[in-house]
Amino acid sequence: MRPHHLAALAALPFLVPAMLSAEGAPPLRLDSPFRPPLNFVEQNPAPSIPPDVTDDRRVARNYPEQPPVIPHNVRDYQITLNNNQCLTCHSRRFTEAVQAPMVSITHYVDRDGQTLGAVSPRRYFCMQCHVPQTTAQPIVPNTFKDLDTLVGRPTDRGDRR
Amino acid sequence: MKLRIPVSLRTAWQTFSRPSRTFSLGFLTLGGFIAGVVFWGGFNTALEATNREAFCIGCHEMQANPYEEMKQTIHFTNRSGVRATCPDCHVPHQWTDKIARKMQASKEVWGKIFGTIDTRDKFVAMRRELAEHEWARLKANNSLECRNCHSADSMDITKQGARAARIHEQYLFTGERTCIDCHKGIAHRLPDMHGVPPGWSEASDDPQKPLGHWLADGRGEGR
Secondary structure, three states: OOHHHHHHHHHHHHHHHHHHHHOOOOOOOOOOOOOOOOOOOOOOOOOOOOOEOOOOOOOOOOOOOOOOOEOOOOOOOOEOOOOEOOHHHHOHHHHHHHOOOOOOHHHHEOOOOOEOOOOOHHHOOHHHOOOEOEOOOOOOOOOOOOHHHHOOOOOOOOOOO | OOOOOOHHHHHHHHHHHOOOOOOOHHHHHHHHHHHHHHHHHHHHHHHHHOOOHHHHOOOHHHHHHHHHHHOOOOOOOOOOOOOOOHHHHHOOOOHHHHHHHHHHOHHHHHHHHHOOOOOHHHHHHHHHHHHHHHHHHHHHOOOHHHHOOOOOOOOOHHHOOHHHHHHHHHHHOOOOOOHHHHOOOOOOOOOOOOOOOOOOOHHHHOOOOOOOOOOOOOOOOOO
16 A cells, blocks of 8 residues: 555545535525424524512412412422421411411321321422412413303302302 | 739739839820720721621531522522621621620530531531521510611502511501511521411410420420
């Protein structure tokens, strides 16, 4: 093998990528039938974070089993082994002073069906089910209709107070 | 029996009690004044140096536990970027109260030397006691450190939620309760709260146990 052959071989690993890149990236086909008409390298600015709903007005449930949503600010509410801050208003003892709705008796039932004297450990972590709301609008419109609307009778909006 | 005073002490007292022979009156008064200024300035500078957050979290006990926990709360991070540092809440701003608190803090030096809370477990185990000290202190001084920033006069309750407005009107403006009665654990994790009724409950009316001491009522209900 001649020396200039060797030199060409040695240069090969550098040349090939250079030649490939010299061809240029194939133009982006935004009209591809397999892709949405979006350029994926484009970065859209993030939408602003919507504010919390803290107007303290109860929201009607969409169906009776729905956990009611939280209409107040819950920042820094501590729900730990030491303390459950929700229960400082919503437990039976303290509802009078603050006029908060009491946790329902279903929360006192443990998994064996025994009704305990206070909130059962399995229902202790309030925000597993009850969540605060923001003013964000759903990205996909929701066409849910509750039962009362479906059967065409005047609705009580699920309010069973 | 005559008490024998060492010779060195006696000569020192004689020098101290007699008029000066070598220094002029002007030197002594002016020098005393300047020395006083230097001492006082140095004292206050040292005092202020111990009154900074960097000093507080210089010890890992404070850095790893209360400071880390505080970082998530609204007194550290919020929309306006105003934040409270450790001494804002834990050291009185007035001089005499501050000195009194600093003297109390000598016990904390003791705790540091002997490692009272030098592990996370020890800190968590003592959390209730430490919290009760602070609750008692703020209760006794009518939440003075809260009121350094939050004044009841400047509080516009129409901007508050209806519930908060009503409770502030009923308890805060009447002076019936003070900030710490309701606002516990606003900048730190709470300890085991059994037997500590919330400030708005009738249970905390009992003056015998302003903190609803947990031993006093058999650890409360709801366990």
